[in-house]
Every structure is written in structure tokens, then in C-alpha cells.
Amino acid sequence: MKMDRRAAQVTNAPGGPEVSGEPLEALSSRPVHPSEPAEGIEKMKLLSAAQTRALDQATIQAQHITSTDLMERAADAVTSWLLDELLLDYDTAIHVCCGPGNNGGDGLAVARNLHRAGYAVQLWLLPAARHSADFSHQQQQLPAELPAREIDPNKLPALAAGAVVVDALFGTGLSRPLAGVAAALVRHINEAGATVVAVDMPSGLLADAPQPADSAVVRANYTLSFELPKLAFLLPQNAGFVGDWQLLPIGLDPEVIRNTPVDKHFVTAEDLRGRLPKRPKFSHKGTFGHALLLAGSKGKMGAAVLATQACLRAGVGLITTRVPAVGYDILQISAPEAMCLADSASDHISELPELTPYAAIGIGPGLGQHDDTREVLHQLLTTATVPLVIDADALNLLGAHPELQKLLPPDSLLTPHPKEFERLVGEPARDDYHRLEQLRAFVGRTSCYCIIKGAYTVLAAPDGTLYFNSTGNPGMATGGSGDVLTGLLLALRAHKNLSPLDAALLGLHAHGRAGDLALPHTGHTGLLASDIVRFIGPALEELMSE
Numbered sequence: 125m126k127m128d129r130r131a132a133q134v135t136n137a138p139g140g141p142e143v144s145g146e147p148l149e150a151l152s153s154r155p156v157h158p159s160e161p162a163e164g165i166e167k168m169k170l171l172s173a174a175q176t177r178a179l180d181q182a183t184i185q186a187q188h189i190t191s192t193d194l195m196e197r198a199a200d201a202v203t204s205w206l207l208d209e210l211l212l213d214y215d216t217a218i219h220v221c222c223g224p225g226n227n228g229g230d231g232l233a234v235a236r237n238l239h240r241a242g243y244a245v246q247l248w249l250l251p252a253a254r255h256s257a258d259f260s261h262q263q264q265q266l267p268a269e270l271p272a273r274e275i276d277p278n279k280l281p282a283l284a285a286g287a288v289v290v291d292a293l294f295g296t297g298l299s300r301p302l303a304g305v306a307a308a309l310v311r312h313i314n315e316a317g318a319t320v321v322a323v324d325m326p327s328g329l330l331a332d333a334p335q336p337a338d339s340a341v342v343r344a345n346y347t348l349s350f351e352l353p354k355l356a357f358l359l360p361q362n363a364g365f366v367g368d369w370q371l372l373p374i375g376l377d378p379e380v381i382r383n384t385p386v387d388k389h390f391v392t393a394e395d396l397r398g399r400l401p402k403r404p405k406f407s408h409k410g411t412f413g414h415a416l417l418l419a420g421s422k423g424k425m426g427a428a429v430l431a432t433q434a435c436l437r438a439g440v441g442l443i444t445t446r447v448p449a450v451g452y453d454i455l456q457i458s459a460p461e462a463m464c465l466a467d468s469a470s471d472h473i474s475e476l477p478e479l480t481p482y483a484a485i486g487i488g489p490g491l492g493q494h495d496d497t498r499e500v501l502h503q504l505l506t507t508a509t510v511p512l513v514i515d516a517d518a519l520n521l522l523g524a525h526p527e528l529q530k531l532l533p534p535d536s537l538l539t540p541h542p543k544e545f546e547r548l549v550g551e552p553a554r555d556d557y558h559r560l561e562q563l564r565a566f567v568g569r570t571s572c573y574c575i576i577k578g579a580y581t582v583l584a585a586p587d588g589t590l591y592f593n594s595t596g597n598p599g600m601a602t603g604g605s606g607d608v609l610t611g612l613l614l615a616l617r618a619h620k621n622l623s624p625l626d627a628a629l630l631g632l633h634a635h636g637r638a639g640d641l642a643l644p645h646t647g648h649t650g651l652l653a654s655d656i657v658r659f660i661g662p663a664l665e666e667l668m669s670e
Contacts, residue, residue: 169381170353195229216243232266232292287316293310294306298331310328329362345368351371360579390592398668419431429454435611440614511617511627512532512537538574539574567585595640600651608656
């Protein structure tokens with residue numbers, strides 16, 4: 125939708141627009157209380173619904189403002205986003221649907237802002253016996269020319285396909301599935317074909333729990349969250365509800381955020397920048413570690429090649445790749461910078477080499493599950509004294525032989541995709557929330573680090589803390605992408621100046637970032653695992669300390 129609007133802009137102001145008729149342009153001169161990032165991996169904490177409400181209240185107390193002031197900030201931020209991002213025409217039909225709580229109060233203030241900016245707004249209220257105090261306050265501030273109509277369950281609003289619907293029915297406070305007229309309205313919105321923008325949360329989506337089957341949830345095109353993301357945004361089962369989520373700063377108190385204890389984080393480049401040491405001028409190949417990779421079997425040598433190339437591109441000092449005899453020429457030609465150890469067996473790895481020279485060891489890409497290979501894995505788990513990165517068929521062997529899991533050295537890094545993780549734990553997850561519980565239980569039992577790959581790849585540390593990665597794109601859903609990640613992580617685990625947590629977080633971020641850097645050159649459909657390898661260096665360079 126193309127915008128032909130006036131110069132009026134809305135900023136994230138502490139007091140919000142005055143109801144006495146102050147010009148909208150004047151808002152730009154008001155002071156703002158921007159959120160400041162906390163130290164360490166603290167910038168994007170994932171708060172529970174209760175913590176989110178507590179943060180609002182703590183901000184009000186710390187900044188000596190009223191709850192209405194904070195609501196005005198939120199409404200101003202939403203209004204600015206609508207005007208700047210959707211490029212609305214003045215004749216665009218805009219429907220603002222409000223529930224009886226504070227989420228509905230946000231919607232009332234947004235409707236008032238849009239009306240004052242000259243847009244034709246239709247305001248709809250969900251029938252309710254009680255309303256929050258802030259909702260009632262906002263309702264009293266509505267101009268007479270902006271009627272608020274209560275929704276008739278027998279005659280729901282007519283929503284044209286080209287309309288914009290602002291969903292301000294229910295936010296993070298929702299604790300049970302929608303029913304009655306609220307559920308009917310949500311299903312009506314979903315069927316309309318309008319552009320739907322959810323305020324804070326898509327209505328009907330539970331913030332901290334899985335959705336009951338067939339429950340009514342708004343399917344938003346955009347979700348506008350205040351200051352911080354929600355865990356629900358990062359889970360595959362909610363993708364159809366959340367759409368494209370955006371963060372809007374409203375000045376929530378940074379000190380309160382910093383001091384709020386959480387066990388889940390959304391990790392961004394700002395969290396990681398500077399954690400990868402810059403290379404000293406007089407460094408040499410021994411400075412960055414010698415890695416061993418056990419990979420490949422007949423017909424799967426490509427996995428060994430990709431992992432080896434990724435390890436080299438990630439800056440390892442030296443890499444030796446152990447492959448079956450059938451893969452010797454393939455690897456020597458495809459990765460001449462690597463050293464190659466050929467196994468005595470032709471088609472699979474049957475022997476564990478001497479481990480003394482190596483700073484980290486990776487195993488799994490293209491490995492196969494031969495009995496000889498299982499014994500190699502057993503020997504590795506019982507003799508290795510350096511960090512391990514375990515992927516692919518090595519994970520499948522651990523799943524098929526659970527007794528091997530008891531031998532995992534502490535701080536090993538496992539990199540399963542969801543199906544491999546299911547084999548590891550021996551049961552399918554009921555939903556994405558249950559899978560996170562399984563993940564925490566697994567790392568607690570093994571004292572290892574474990575990731576589950578996908579959009580927003582999640583890393584669990586041995587203490588149960590979860591870290592969700594912020595980089596990557598759907599083009600990376602291609603064969604070999606996981607092998608590239610294994611090689612990248614192996615190089616970082618061989619780096620003597622990186623902790624296990626930093627190595628894992630840097631590797632996940634750089635892997636996704638390399639895919640993002642490759643995307644303009646390939647498009648989503650044409651992105652190959654080898655394209656990710658090409659951009660590992662630039663992705664890591666962005667994270668280096670000065």
C-alpha cells in the first residue's frame with residue numbers, strides 16, 4: 125500500500141499525545157527514554173508473561189511515570205510503525221479491534237493517534253462486563269468523531285481483503301484459549317484476507333504454553349512486540365500465527381531488564397561482537413589449534429569435504445581429516461589445505477588414529493553406522509581428553525546405543541536436527557515446549573552442550589540455560605548445511621582462547637550469518653551448503669575484537 129500522508133510523525137514519547145488537540149508533529153520534540161543493552165549476553169532476554177508484567181510495573185516505579193504514560197509510549201511506537209512500514213493510503217480501511225484489558229487500551233490509543241493523523245479508523249470493542257482501569261481511561265480520551273462500536277456476535281465487522289486489521293484483543297496476560305464471541309471474531313479476522321498487525325502478541329496465542337488443538341488464534345502478518353521478543357515467537361509451531369515479528373522500543377527500564385533473572389536468551393551480533401579474539405600479528409598455524417575430523421563413508425564423502433572446508437574457512441590452524449580409503453583422493457583434491465588420513469577400510473572408518481596432536485575432535489558427517497564405526501565412536505568417547513563436536517551419524521549411533529551416551533565427556537557439543545534429537549532421547553516431543561524440556565533434561569544428564577538445528581537454532585548449556593540464535597534464512601534448509609556447521613564449530617572449539625559457550629554461540633551466529641551474506645548472490649532456492657562455506661570468513665570477521 126502506497127502512502128500519501130501528511131508530515132505528521134509519532135515518536136516513542138513518555139507522555140503520549142495530548143487529548144487537548146496538540147498537533148501530532150509536536151510529539152517529535154518530546155524526550156525519549158531509550159532502552160540500553162545490558163552487559164554480556166543480556167540484551168535480548170526472553171521473559172515469561174509474569175516477568176513482562178513485572179517489568180512494566182518496575183519501569184513505571186523506576187521512571188516515576190504512570191501506567192497510562194507507558195501505554196502511550198506503546199501506542200506511539202505502534203502508530204509510527206504502521207505509518208512508516210505499511211505506507212498506508214488515506215483511503216485504506218483500518219479496523220482496530222480491542223479487548224477489555226490493557227492490550228485493548230493500547231489499541232484505543234493507536235486508533236486515536238491514527239484518527240488524529242487523518243486516517244479513517246473503525247474502532248471495534250469486544251463485549252465485556254469489566255475493563256481494566258487503563259482501558260477505561262483510554263476510552264474516555266476518544267474524540268467524539270471516533271465512535272467505538274461494540275462487536276455484535278451475530279453481525280461481525282465487514283473486513284475487506286485490502287483492509288488493515290490492528291489486533292489489540294489480548295496480549296501476554298491471556299491464560300486460556302479463547303471462546304465465544306472472541307473466538308468467533310478471531311476466526312472471522314483470519315478468513316478476511318486483510319493485513320493483520322498484532323499488538324504485543326497475536327490474540328489467542330499463549331505466551332508460555334503450547335496451544336490446545338484447534339484453539340482460535342489470530343494469524344498475524346506482523347507482530348509488534350515491545351522491547352523484547354517472546355519465546356512463543358521462536359518456536360516452529362507458532363510461525364503461522366506470529367508472522368514477521370518486530371521489536372519496538374518503548375523505554376522499558378534497562379536496569380530492571382539487566383537484573384531480571386532468566387534462563388532463556390535471544391542472542392544477537394551485539395551480544396557476541398568482540399568475543400572472537402583478533403589474530404595477533406605474529407600468530408602462526410599452531411596458534412589456532414589442530415583439529416581432527418572423522419567423517420565420510422562410501423557415497424557420503426561430500427559431507428566430509430564440506431565439514432573440512434568449513435573448518436578451514438573458520439580459521440583453524442591445521443585440520444586432519446580421517447576418511448575411509450575410498451575418500452582419500454576426493455578429499456585431497458577437494459580440500460588441498462587439509463591433511464588426510466586414510467583408514468585401512470575401504471568404505472567406512474574402522475580405526476581411531478592417535479589423538480595426541482589434536483586440540484579438538486569432530487565426528488559424524490557422512491560417517492555411516494557400521495559396527496566398526498560404532499566401536500571407533502566408543503573408543504573416542506573413552507579416550508579423548510580434548511573437546512568433541514558430535515554430529516550426524518555419530519548422533520544416530522548414540523541414539524541406537526544409549527549406553528554410549530553415558531560415556532560422553534563433559535562439555536562435548538552435540539548438533540542434532542529435530543529428528544536426530546528425537547533418536548537421542550528415545551521419544552518424540554509432544555510439541556516445541558516439550559522438546560525444550562527434553563533438551564534441558566538431556567544436557568543436565570550428560571553435562572554436555574547440545575543444539576537443535578532449525579530457524580532460531582537453540583543451544584542448551586549444561587546448566588539448562590537456552591540460547592536462541594538470531595541469524596540464518598530458509599535457503600539454508602539444504603543438504604550439507606549441517607556438515608558446514610560441524611566444521612565451523614570444530615575450528616572454534618580448537619581455539620584455545622574460547623570458552624565452550626562462546627565457541628558454540630559464535631559458531632551458530634556465524635553459520636547463519638554466512639547464509640545471510642550468501643543469500644543476495646544465490647536467492648533462497650539456489651543457496652547451497654558450499655555457498656555458506658564461502659562466507660564464513662566475513663561472518664566471523666564481523667565478530668572479532670578490535
